Amino acid sequence: MIVQPKQVQPLSISTTYNLSYQCHQHFHVNGCIPFSKVIAMSTYSSKPRSRRRRNWCNIIRCSSSATTPTPLPPNPDKKKEEESDVGGEQRKVPDLQTLFRRFWKVAAPYWFSDDKVQARLQLAAVFALTLGTTGISVGFNFLGRDFYNALANKDQEQFTRQLLYYLGGFAGGIPVFVLRDYARETLALRWRSWMTSYYMERFLKNQTFYKIQSQSIIDNPDQRIVDDLSSFTGTALSFSLTLFNAAVDLVSFSNILYGVYPPLFVVLLVYSIGGTAISVFLGRGLVTLNFLQEKKEADFRYGLVRVRENAESIAFYGGEGSEMQLLLQRFRSAFENLTQLLISSRNLEFFTSGYRYLIQILPAAVVAPMYFSGKIEFGVINQSVSAFNHILSDFSLIVYQFQAISAFSAVIDRLGEFDDVLDSSSSTSLSNPLEEICVTYKKVKYTPVLESNGSTPPENCGTLLEIDNLTLKTPSKAILVRDLSLVINDKDHLLVTGSSGSGKTSLLRAMAGLWNTGKGQITYYVKDDEDPLPLISSETPTRDIITDNNTNKEHGNPIKRNSRRTFFLPQRPYMVLGTLREQLLYPTWAEDAIPMSDSSTKPNGVLPFLMTAQNAENGTEKPRKPLTDELMKVLADVRLEYVLSRFGGLDSTHEWSSVLSLGEQQRLAFARLLLSKPELVLLDESTSALDEANEAHLYQQIAAAGITYVSVGHRRTLFDHHNRNLHISTMDPNSSQPNWCIESITPDSLYNFSKL
Numbered sequence: 001m002i003v004q005p006k007q008v009q010p011l012s013i014s015t016t017y018n019l020s021y022q023c024h025q026h027f028h029v030n031g032c033i034p035f036s037k038v039i040a041m042s043t044y045s046s047k048p049r050s051r052r053r054r055n056w057c058n059i060i061r062c063s064s065s066a067t068t069p070t071p072l073p074p075n076p077d078k079k080k081e082e083e084s085d086v087g088g089e090q091r092k093v094p095d096l097q098t099l100f101r102r103f104w105k106v107a108a109p110y111w112f113s114d115d116k117v118q119a120r121l122q123l124a125a126v127f128a129l130t131l132g133t134t135g136i137s138v139g140f141n142f143l144g145r146d147f148y149n150a151l152a153n154k155d156q157e158q159f160t161r162q163l164l165y166y167l168g169g170f171a172g173g174i175p176v177f178v179l180r181d182y183a184r185e186t187l188a189l190r191w192r193s194w195m196t197s198y199y200m201e202r203f204l205k206n207q208t209f210y211k212i213q214s215q216s217i218i219d220n221p222d223q224r225i226v227d228d229l230s231s232f233t234g235t236a237l238s239f240s241l242t243l244f245n246a247a248v249d250l251v252s253f254s255n256i257l258y259g260v261y262p263p264l265f266v267v268l269l270v271y272s273i274g275g276t277a278i279s280v281f282l283g284r285g286l287v288t289l290n291f292l293q294e295k296k297e298a299d300f301r302y303g304l305v306r307v308r309e310n311a312e313s314i315a316f317y318g319g320e321g322s323e324m325q326l327l328l329q330r331f332r333s334a335f336e337n338l339t340q341l342l343i344s345s346r347n348l349e350f351f352t353s354g355y356r357y358l359i360q361i362l363p364a365a366v367v368a369p370m371y372f373s374g375k376i377e378f379g380v381i382n383q384s385v386s387a388f389n390h391i392l393s394d395f396s397l398i399v400y401q402f403q404a405i406s407a408f409s410a411v412i413d414r415l416g417e418f419d420d421v422l423d424s425s426s427s428t429s430l431s432n433p434l435e436e437i438c439v440t441y442k443k444v445k446y447t448p449v450l451e452s453n454g455s456t457p458p459e460n461c462g463t464l465l466e467i468d469n470l471t472l473k474t475p476s477k478a479i480l481v482r483d484l485s486l487v488i489n490d491k492d493h494l495l496v497t498g499s500s501g502s503g504k505t506s507l508l509r510a511m512a513g514l515w516n517t518g519k520g521q522i523t524y525y526v527k528d529d530e531d532p533l534p535l536i537s538s539e540t541p542t543r544d545i546i547t548d549n550n551t552n553k554e555h556g557n558p559i560k561r562n563s564r565r566t567f568f569l570p571q572r573p574y575m576v577l578g579t580l581r582e583q584l585l586y587p588t589w590a591e592d593a594i595p596m597s598d599s600s601t602k603p604n605g606v607l608p609f610l611m612t613a614q615n616a617e618n619g620t621e622k623p624r625k626p627l628t629d630e631l632m633k634v635l636a637d638v639r640l641e642y643v644l645s646r647f648g649g650l651d652s653t654h655e656w657s658s659v660l661s662l663g664e665q666q667r668l669a670f671a672r673l674l675l676s677k678p679e680l681v682l683l684d685e686s687t688s689a690l691d692e693a694n695e696a697h698l699y700q701q702i703a704a705a706g707i708t709y710v711s712v713g714h715r716r717t718l719f720d721h722h723n724r725n726l727h728i729s730t731m732d733p734n735s736s737q738p739n740w741c742i743e744s745i746t747p748d749s750l751y752n753f754s755k756l
């Protein structure tokens with residue numbers, strides 16, 4: 001017979017306990033449930049299993065003295081990593097050592113960050129409160145003993161006194177439990193905020209987001225930043241506290257149990273070690289299943305986001321049916337994995353439930369003969385049962401929390417993988433510069449100095465950019481352009497042409513620092529009166545910049561394209577979420593346009609580190625922010641003044657990528673360009689959606705603004721606006737000859753070019 005708390009201990013705490021008992025979590029099934037569990041269990045309800053995984057913070061909280069962050073044991077058969085085939089999808093199961101390494105790598109930085117003093121103080125407070133809760137539990141254990149003794153002895157006076165002690169205990173204990181949970185969750189939130197800012201900073205630095213996306217390095221980084229970080233911080237704290245609590249609990253209650261009957265302790269130890277080994281064996285596939293579940297859910301959500309973002313194209317194609325199929329396929333994949341996860345969880349739970357129930361009658365059965373022979377009082381039975389359950393919980397953390405631990409392991413794995421990718425992104429720039437494209441920034445003085453042979457050095461004739469012996473490859477190492485050398489001087493407008501897929505956009509990618517696969521040198525000449533560093537990402541690690549007397553070199557790191565000097569316009573302009581003013585100020589003054597940067601509108605309680613990224617950006621030099629009149633004028637310059645009245649002025653907010661035509665968006669992008677006034681702009685088919693008149697007008701505007709431009713395009717009309725043409729032919733893999741040629745564009749040659 002299983003002793004129900006209702007039968008043994010008809011106190012108010014058992015009411016809550018019995019309710020919780022109906023849930024899936026079966027903690028102690030006899031009297032004297034630890035008070036901490038009672039408080040925590042009230043927050044846990046019988047949610048569907050599919051949602052339960054997200055609730056493991058609650059589950060863990062339920063067992064403040066019954067959970068420990070014991071990691072998954074390694075599979076003894078495999079040394080490092082084991083291949084697992086789940087739902088037809090191959091992925092490597094990380095070994096214990098990798099999990100530990102990743103956990104430490106992800107968790108540690110915050111505790112050594114600028115916020116460490118505050119964080120450590122809060123952590124100490126949480127630990128102190130946790131200690132307090134254990135003390136209260138021990139107190140309740142003794143209270144329970146005296147309470148039942150009074151009951152058994154029919155001592156009404158003593159019984160009433162114990163009842164009052166109980167009530168007093170509740171009044172004093174509840175605030176400690178509530179405050180402990182509040183302090184822990186506040187700290188978890190603080191930790192999460194710091195980590196979110198830390199990860200976002202590294203994700204956006206050095207165009208890492210671009211590399212991850214364009215080379216499909218890892219899946220769903222957004223989900224890792226949003227969901228996994230939240231889960232990680234909450235659960236890591238809960239696990240740590242639970243481990244600490246279990247250790248204290250173990251010491252406190254072991255004494256009690258030893259005092260009653262020492263052999264019980266030994267039986268309990270053997271039982272829990274055996275149970276742990278079996279549960280580890282039965283649940284070994286859960287880490288992979290949890291990992292894949294995270295991925296598949298995120299894939300499904302991403303599919304829906306893509307439908308939203310491409311609503312018009314899909315509607316034009318009438319692609320609803322295909323989208324439905326694609327989305328269902330993704331959902332089915334998540335569904336199938338979850339089904340497998342549920343089956344594995346069910347199998348494990350058969351064992352864990354049996355494990356929980358089987359042992360329950362043991363302490364009462366062993367101690368009862370001592371009571372019958374008069375060696376102990378009645379209350380001691382209750383006390384030993386309670387102490388036994390505490391210790392059993394402490395020893396059985398892995399068994400009770402295996403599913404939570406496996407889900408947490410999956411989170412560690414995903415975050416650790418993400419962290420490794422972010423680290424490798426910043427360290428690739430240290431790879432061999434002879435095997436990658438080297439982007440260099442060189443300070444020059446524009447003084448009329450002649451070299452000894454009477455010629456003018458390149459930096460003195462207004463050279464903006466020099467490409468030397470550049471061989472450009474795709475990330476998959478296919479050669480696109482071989483041995484390209486060219487110089488771009490001030491007002492020397494270059495048109496890049498070539499057949500589709502020949503590598504025109506890729507050349508701009510290399511010039512913008514996005515691609516570094518290949519070899520050769522790209523040199524930007526920076527006037528000495530300018531600080532060249534604003535051209536480079538302000539977050540570029542100093543170890544990546546090799547500085548000599550007059551040169552700043554950066555191997556493979558991207559330049560900051562919203563710098564004063566170089567600007568890049570893609571074919572499809574990017575419309576930020578926000579007002580028309582924010583569109584125009586993007587990206588040069590983007591942070592100034594965000595209302596958050598106005599201290600009067602700063603939300604209360606904002607953490608200092610959440611503002612650091614913005615502050616760092618604010619530190620870089622940039623031109624004066626344009627006034628409203630200037631914004632109006634530039635809109636007129638690109639013939640978009642009518643947009644103001646149509647959409648309610650500069651400060652109206654719309655989904656601009658939907659309400660503006662592609663040609664209007666391209667004109668808006670030119671407005672940004674005219675406001676930023678760079679010296680050099682790289683245009684990738686940036687007028688492809690415009691009529692010829694508008695195209696000619698925009699080119700006249702940027703030429704009049706003194707901007708030198710390099711354009712990629714196919715249209716015949718583009719020749720009218722450029723001085724030279726770089727033609728790239730599709731690379732023949734068997735050829736070792738250069739596949740490009742440069743010609744001047746003269747009125748006489750226009751006819752020939754049109755035939756290329």
Ligand SMILES: Nc1ncnc2c1ncn2[C@@H]1O[C@H](COP(=O)(O)OP(=O)(O)OP(=O)(O)O)[C@@H](O)[C@H]1O
Pocket residue numbers: 214215474475476480498499500501502503504505506507
């Ligand atoms: N991330 C990538 N990984 C591997 N190959 C890529 C990647 N991006 C582009 N490529 C390949 O590089 C080649 C050149 O692409 P690029 O976009 O530079 O062509 P393009 O000359 O601009 O073509 P179009 O005129 O059609 O725009 C293409 O064959 C393309 O498949």
